[in-house]
Structures are given as structure tokens and as C-alpha cells.
Amino acid sequence: MDQATHNKIVSFIWGIADDVLRDLFRRGKYPDVILPMCVLRRMDAVLEPTKQAVLDTKQMLDDARITEQRAALAGAAGQAFYNTSRFTLRDLKSRGNHQQLLADFEDYLDGFSPNVQDILENFKFRNQLPTLSKADALATLINKFLDPDIDLSPAGIDNHAMGTVFEELVRKFNEDNNEEAGEHWTPRDAVRLMANLVFLPVEEKLKSGTYLLYDDACGTGGMLTVAEETLIAIGNKRGLDIKCGLYGQEINPETYAICKADMLIKGEGENADHIVGGAEWSTLAHDAFPGQEFDFMVANPPYGKSWKKDLEAMGGKDGMRDPRFKVMHEGEELSLVTRSSDGQMLFLVNMASKMNHSSALGSRIAEVHNGSSLFTGDAGQGESNIRRWLIENDWVEALVALPLNLFYNTGIATYVWVLSNRKPAHRKGQVQLIDASQWFKPLRKNLGKKNCELGPDDIERICRTFLNFKETPESKIFPNAAFGYWKVTVERPLRLHSQLSLKAIETLRFASGDEDLRAALFEEFGDALFNDFDAVADALDKRLADWGSDDEGGDDEEDADTKKKGLPEKKRKKLLDAKTWERDGRLVDVASALRASLGDTLFEDHNVFRDLVDGALKKGGTKLPAAELKLILKAVSWRVETAPPVIAKVHKPGKTAADPMLGLYDAVVAGKACVVEYEPDSDLRDTEQVPLMEDGGIEAFVRREVLPYTRDAWVNNDATKIGYEVSFTRHFYKPQPLRTLAQISADILAVEKEAEGLLDGLLMTDPTP
Structure with missing residues (x-):
């Protein structure tokens, strides 16, 4: 088909939209009618020569009570689709009133094979028919597509040319919208x-x-x-x-x-x-094609399209078991699951999972x-893992x-x-x-x-x-x-001062969290919360149920709305848990006993303080879970940069050698030479990106870039992760040459002249009204 004929057909069909659908549909809805009608007209023309053969085959199969008829009917039609309705579009051209036409047209649509029904269903074409019929536009639409000026039959246009026409219509509708x-x-x-x-x-x-x-x-x-x-x-x-x-x-x-x-x-x-x-x-x-290559x-x-709904359907990030997105790589399971807000890279993973690894061409x-596919995602996260998986393979x-x-x-x-x-x-x-x-x-x-x-x-x-x-x-x-x-994660030692002050001990009363809420409840119910919870449980339950009612005050509308909603169920449940109150009361009692034993002296070395606390607990016969002891020590200690580092573990020399890279240092503890490992300070924790091509690897980088500036730093090897990113900007950046002093001076003089002219204009303006 030559270009002129192609353009003529496209223009004619394009014109039908304006001729028939204007004022019935907004322009964005035109393709919902024109495209399926274009499909129907072509299929109708293709099936017309074998129409009777299909009807005869259908009758024969029905008489023989054969239910699976698709292959035979497609064979009779000579196509991958067929229509068993007694109507063709030409039969519908002159059907009675618009109600009869609508009924017959629906019968005609119902006669198509399942693959065409799938197309019509996804086009939602039947949804447009009531509007067309009510406006008496359905007959006009059919007649337009049967116009003798365009021949959409195989004799007038072959399959490839028809496909080209259809694609051009899709393109024009998309550009128009x-x-x-x-x-x-x-x-x-x-x-x-x-x-x-x-x-x-x-x-x-x-x-x-x-x-x-x-x-x-x-x-x-x-x-x-x-x-x-x-x-x-x-x-x-x-x-x-x-x-x-x-x-x-x-x-x-x-x-x-x-x-x-x-x-x-x-x-x-x-x-x-x-x-x-x-x-x-x-x-x-x-x-749709699992296992296919x-x-x-x-x-x-x-x-940038959310795939949160898909993620939930697949079991969530932690429950993901789809082999496309959980892969074994370099002996470890690698999660390729990206942020739920953008799933674009997962389509690339899906394709990579379907590569042919057995053929010569692959x-x-x-x-x-x-x-964003080049750089989003931190080391160990989905996007970075995808880049790693693709590049390292x-x-x-x-x-x-x-x-x-x-x-x-x-x-x-x-x-x-x-x-x-x-x-x-x-x-x-x-x-x-x-x-x-x-x-x-x-x-x-x-x-x-x-x-x-x-x-x-x-x-x-x-x-x-x-x-x-x-x-x-x-x-x-x-x-x-x-x-x-x-x-790499770079750690520095924790350095603390400690003191068993009354103020610090009092904070343990609300160690289970929600300090403001617990403080308010303590003021109302007193020590019974800690030592006789059953006595106040019902009153506490009622108080929490009413919590946030308008009698609690709240000057603005937002506060009032928040209070009417009450407490979240999870928080309410925790406040009604007697064990949390009992535990917090026990922490206060233990800390108070320690204060009575050790006094409120300021300890500038937390290691000394911790040893004294351990000794006092043993002497008093108090057995405290490690987690509770940690809460007490944390409550009565604070960070001081000049304090000695807090020791986490002491190693015997010889079995463990000192190595600043691993956070192991030579020290003297209780008069003996040993190797110590310090507690890390999370507030001072930092990370560094070390190129995989770094000569000497992580150790060389840290010794050159970190230790000269922070001598007590070390690397937490267990937290090291591999990441990949691509920076086009860095590799193709072309710096702009700096302007000369003469150019800058000329620009300044030009601005000064312009400013003087504006000022002169203002001064010369006649202020008289």
C-alpha cells in the first residue's frame, strides 16, 4: 500500500470520530469507540468470505453435541478468530429502530470467538453502546465504517498494511491526548x-x-x-x-x-x-511466563510508580519468595526487592531472570x-543489589x-x-x-x-x-x-560519666516509654501503679478509655479532635500491662539501693562505676537481668568526650592481638596487660564508601583517610556491605571555563550604569499629582 492510500484511510477513520462522536464523548474517550470499531470492521471483512462455512460448522457441531468447538470454527473461518452470529456489519447497516439495532449489534458482538471477546471486554466497548444507541449514532457509526470510499477487506488492504494503519491511529489518538x-x-x-x-x-x-x-x-x-x-x-x-x-x-x-x-x-x-x-x-x-526463556x-x-499492592500480594518484603526477586549470588541470598514507591528496576530483573543460558546467542x-535506576538505594538495598547482581554477573x-x-x-x-x-x-x-x-x-x-x-x-x-x-x-x-x-561502618568508643543522682533515678519510673503519659498517671494514681496494680486496674482502664476527653482542656480545634480519638490501642494495651509498671518500680528500687550503697559521687570513669555497681549488687544478693541493668546504667550516665572509653570485653594477649582496624587495643586492666574491645558510641557512628578498586582494600583506605584524624576509630566488619551505583554526571562532566577579571569588571560596570539610569529616572519623576 502506498503512502497516499495509507494517509487516506487513516484520515477517513480519524474523521469519523469528529463526525459521529463529537458532543457525545470527550475527546479522550474517542479511541474507546473508534479503535474497537476499527478492529470489528477489519475482522468482519476478513471473516465475510467464510461466514456461511462457519455457520454450517457451528450447526453441525451443535447437532453432534460437541461442546469444544473453537478449533473447528477457527479452521472453518481460516483465521485465529471467528464469529458465529447470523449477522455481519452489512446486515446491521439497515436494521430497524435504534433499540432493535442495539439488540442485534450486541448479538453480533456475542458471536465472536473468546480471543476477540477478551479484546472487547478490555476495551470496555459494550459500556459505550448505550450512549451511542440513545443518541441514534450507532447506525451512523456502522455506516461510516462500511463506506465504499475505504476498503478494509483483505482485497483492499493486506494484514501488514492494516496493522500499520491501526498503529498510526493509536499514535494520533495518543498525541491528541x-x-x-x-x-x-x-x-x-x-x-x-x-x-x-x-x-x-x-x-x-x-x-x-x-x-x-x-x-x-x-x-x-x-x-x-x-x-x-x-x-x-x-x-x-x-x-x-x-x-x-x-x-x-x-x-x-x-x-x-x-x-x-x-x-x-x-x-x-x-x-x-x-x-x-x-x-x-x-x-x-x-x-505470565514462569520458566520461559x-x-x-x-x-x-x-x-516512579508504586507497586505496594503487588508487594503485599507477594507476601511483603520479608515474606517475598518469588525466585525472580530473591536470588543466590556469591554464596549469599540477595534481595532484589526495591522500595514500594518505585518498581521500575524489578521489570529489568524480571527480564534478566528469563535469559536463555543454553543457546549460542544467549x-x-x-x-x-x-x-534513579543508576543510583537510588543504599548498599544492601534492593536497587543497589540489582545493579550489583547484573554487573557482577x-x-x-x-x-x-x-x-x-x-x-x-x-x-x-x-x-x-x-x-x-x-x-x-x-x-x-x-x-x-x-x-x-x-x-x-x-x-x-x-x-x-x-x-x-x-x-x-x-x-x-x-x-x-x-x-x-x-x-x-x-x-x-x-x-x-x-x-x-x-x-563500611566506622565506630568510635563510648565515653561516659556516671552518677546515681535522684533526678536520674526518678526517670527510671517511666523507663517503659510514654514518659509524659506515665508521669500524668503516676500523679493521679501514685505508687499503687508499681506495687498494687490490681487495686487501681479498673480505674486506670476507665481513665484510659476516657483519655483525651474535652474536660482535659485543649484550646485549639486540632487538640480537641485528637483527644476525641483517644489513645491508640497498642499504646493503651501497654499502659494496662502490670508487668511494665512492676518492672519500672523495681528499677527505681534497685537504683535507690545502689545510691544508698555507693552514694551520689560523680564517676568520671564508667568502667570503675560499672564494676562498683556489679559488686554492690552481688553483695546485696540482687540478681538483675542484663537488660534491666543496662537501663539503670544508661539512665544515670551521659556522654563526655574526655572520659575514658567504656570497655566491652577484655581479651587475653597472645590469643587476641591488638588491631585498631578491628577496635582491639593494648591496655592495662587491674594491673595486667591485655587487649580490650570498647563499646561503640552510636552517636559517633559514621560510614565511608570505599571503592572496590581501592589499592589495599578497606584497611588501606581507613589507615589513610580515617585513623590519622580519629585515632580511636575502628571498622565494624560485620556491618560492611557492597553497593553499586553509576554516575554519568561525574564521568561526563565538562567544567565551564572561569570568566576573566576583565569580563567580570565589564559586567559590574554595566550593572552600575543601568542602576544609575534607573535612579536618575526616579529622581526626575514629577511628584505633583
Whole structure:
């Protein structure tokens, strides 16, 4: 089909929307009517020659009481779909009044095969029929699609050309409603680039046969379509017979319907069966293709979209058992679960989990993400773990920075991740960064936020840079480890002064928390809370039930509203737990007894104080759980930088050697030489990022960068984690040259002149009204 005929058909169908649907639907709803009608008209035209054969087969099967009829009916129709209604669209063209037409049209829709019913259901097309019928517009709509000026039958337009027309209609509707376009429409220039990045590196290794292509956020199927066209074109150029099996998953019902309809319109019934979607088919929570492997994968997943609902359905972060997102790596279980506020990187993980590891070509992936996929997530968190898993497995070939404002609904920076599990030898162990952000053609008219495009020259330039794999101003090559780092936790010793003061001891009365609430209740109920709880339990329960009533005061409206809500159940339950009051009372009694024994002397060495407390407890025959003793010591101690470090453990010399890196120091305790380990001070705890490529590793870094400035610091090796991040800005930053003094002076003089002129104007203004 030539371009003129193509444009004529698209314009004609586009015009139907304005002619028939104006004033009935808002413009954003036009595709909900036009697209399914376009699908129905094409299918009707395709099925028309075999209509009687289908009806005859249906009658025969019914007479024979055969219930499973789909294969036979599809065979009679000669297509992957069929219609068993006695009507065709032409039969409906002149049906009686609009009520009769509506009934007959619904009968016609009900006759379609299940795969078409799935499309109609997800289009929600039947929801539009009452509005069309009530306005007597259904007949007009049908007649428009049967207009002899356009021939949508196979004789007038083949499957490929019809698919092209359908895609063009989808594109035009999306552009016309551009605030939603980017949700399910990726610009074709970006898709062509991604397809080339996937196929060109293995162009010479392709053989005749069937290759499986997959998109886990397939939208309207545009990426799969372009990828298929690109692969077949490469095969034709090399004289190969290449076929494609297309697989996709899409959660949005309307875009899923468009994708599946497009496949059926093109005559790709088998591929249509491999498009799975609808509201219940989230790629993350409901994998439609578990265990399936694919040769080539492309996708543009949603950015910054919450997947909290999916996470809950999968058992939550702690209960996650999906093998896609919990993997064994380097002998440890690695969680790839990201923040619930943004699940974009999980789509990349899903694809990586479906790589073909047995074929000669392996698998290749191109997926576009925003910048957060490069750096969000701390070491040990999901996003960082994903980058670690992909890079340490040596699957990441390249990251390509695209121009800003390339997509319809966002102007943010975007990046293409290019992955392969069959890296060529010269790429092994390395990642290429390509800054293609300045390679684009401006558009004459913006399409939503899209104000530029990748022209053929730009795509060719990016692909050439990728294939050449050389260092240039726009291409940087790094070893995998260059993006990794150890996140080390640096500790410093806890230093305390201690004193058994009455004020400090009194705070133990409310050690179980909610100090203000417990203090108020203590003032009301007194010591009975601690030593005779049963006597006040009922009154306390009633008091808590009424807590926050208006008689408690509260001047502003917000306070009054808060009080009417009462206490949270969890907090109320804890305040009614006799054991918490009993324990706190016991802490006060023990601390008071210690004060009576040791006095209220200020101890500048907490180690001495702690030993005296231990001795006093033993002497008094008091056995105290370690947790309760810790509460007492904490209540009566405070941090002082000049105090001696608090000793956590004493090691015998020889068995344990002093090593500042591990927090082990030579010391003298009770007159004996030993090796001590100090308690860490959480307030002084810090972290450092140590590059994986650091010469000498963590120890060399700490001895050079930390110990000269904090001699008592050490590294908590148990808390060390590995992280990965990619910084395009750092690698491609080009500093702007500083202005000369002459330029700065000229600017200052110009500003002064302008200010003088403004001042003169104000002074010359006549103040007389």
C-alpha cells in the first residue's frame, strides 16, 4: 500500500470520530469507540468470505453435541478468530429502530470467538453502546465504517498494511491526548534505537529459524512490532528465513486490548495468544511466563510508580519468595526487592531472570529507565543489589544516556540499559557508558513534552559508538568493579560519666516509654501503679478509655479532635500491662539501693562505676537481668568526650592481638596487660564508601583517610556491605571555563550604569499629582 492510500484511510477513520462522536464523548474517550470499531470492521471483512462455512460448522457441531468447538470454527473461518452470529456489519447497516439495532449489534458482538471477546471486554466497548444507541449514532457509526470510499477487506488492504494503519491511529489518538500518551506509547525513534542496540551486535551470528521476543510492559505492542520488523529486515538482508514469536504482558486493560487486536488484525493469531494482560495481570505479582526463556527482550517500564499492592500480594518484603526477586549470588541470598514507591528496576530483573543460558546467542535486553535506576538505594538495598547482581554477573554491556524531552509525558533524563549474557571477549568484565544526550533533531512542534527526536543519523551514530567500543568524549569504558564500593561502618568508643543522682533515678519510673503519659498517671494514681496494680486496674482502664476527653482542656480545634480519638490501642494495651509498671518500680528500687550503697559521687570513669555497681549488687544478693541493668546504667550516665572509653570485653594477649582496624587495643586492666574491645558510641557512628578498586582494600583506605584524624576509630566488619551505583554526571562532566577579571569588571560596570539610569529616572519623576 502506498503512502497516499495509507494517509487516506487513516484520515477517513480519524474523521469519523469528529463526525459521529463529537458532543457525545470527550475527546479522550474517542479511541474507546473508534479503535474497537476499527478492529470489528477489519475482522468482519476478513471473516465475510467464510461466514456461511462457519455457520454450517457451528450447526453441525451443535447437532453432534460437541461442546469444544473453537478449533473447528477457527479452521472453518481460516483465521485465529471467528464469529458465529447470523449477522455481519452489512446486515446491521439497515436494521430497524435504534433499540432493535442495539439488540442485534450486541448479538453480533456475542458471536465472536473468546480471543476477540477478551479484546472487547478490555476495551470496555459494550459500556459505550448505550450512549451511542440513545443518541441514534450507532447506525451512523456502522455506516461510516462500511463506506465504499475505504476498503478494509483483505482485497483492499493486506494484514501488514492494516496493522500499520491501526498503529498510526493509536499514535494520533495518543498525541491528541498527549497528557496520557507516554503511559503506553514509546516514541518510535527511541524504540528503533533500542531494537538496533539489541540486534546489530549479533547480526552476523543470526541463523534462519524462530526467535522469541518479549516485552514485560508491552503497552500497545509497539516495541514488539518494531523489534520484529527490525529482526526480519536484518534476516532478509542476509538471505535468512527468520520468524518471530512475540510475547508480552500488560496490566492496563485498554492498551492490552489494542496490542492483542493489532496482532489479530495482522494475522498473527499465535502471537496474539502470547499477549497476556488486563487489570489482574501485573508483571510483578503475576508472571505470565514462569520458566520461559527469551532470545531478545525490550521494554519501557513505568517510572516512579508504586507497586505496594503487588508487594503485599507477594507476601511483603520479608515474606517475598518469588525466585525472580530473591536470588543466590556469591554464596549469599540477595534481595532484589526495591522500595514500594518505585518498581521500575524489578521489570529489568524480571527480564534478566528469563535469559536463555543454553543457546549460542544467549539473550540480549534493551530497557529504558529514568536516572534513579543508576543510583537510588543504599548498599544492601534492593536497587543497589540489582545493579550489583547484573554487573557482577557481567551482563551489563552499556548504558546509553538519551536526550532530554525525548518522551511524550516527561522531560527527565532517561537511559537505555543494554544487557547480554553472551558478551563478546573484548567486552568481558567491562561496561560502556555512552552520552548521547546531545545527539538529536529538534521537532518543529512539540508533542506533549517531546520536543526532539532521534533521526536516522543520530541512531546510526549511537549504534556506531556502541559497536566500536572505544574511548571518545562521548564514550567511556570502565571495568565492572569501578561502579562498586564497600560501605563500611566506622565506630568510635563510648565515653561516659556516671552518677546515681535522684533526678536520674526518678526517670527510671517511666523507663517503659510514654514518659509524659506515665508521669500524668503516676500523679493521679501514685505508687499503687508499681506495687498494687490490681487495686487501681479498673480505674486506670476507665481513665484510659476516657483519655483525651474535652474536660482535659485543649484550646485549639486540632487538640480537641485528637483527644476525641483517644489513645491508640497498642499504646493503651501497654499502659494496662502490670508487668511494665512492676518492672519500672523495681528499677527505681534497685537504683535507690545502689545510691544508698555507693552514694551520689560523680564517676568520671564508667568502667570503675560499672564494676562498683556489679559488686554492690552481688553483695546485696540482687540478681538483675542484663537488660534491666543496662537501663539503670544508661539512665544515670551521659556522654563526655574526655572520659575514658567504656570497655566491652577484655581479651587475653597472645590469643587476641591488638588491631585498631578491628577496635582491639593494648591496655592495662587491674594491673595486667591485655587487649580490650570498647563499646561503640552510636552517636559517633559514621560510614565511608570505599571503592572496590581501592589499592589495599578497606584497611588501606581507613589507615589513610580515617585513623590519622580519629585515632580511636575502628571498622565494624560485620556491618560492611557492597553497593553499586553509576554516575554519568561525574564521568561526563565538562567544567565551564572561569570568566576573566576583565569580563567580570565589564559586567559590574554595566550593572552600575543601568542602576544609575534607573535612579536618575526616579529622581526626575514629577511628584505633583
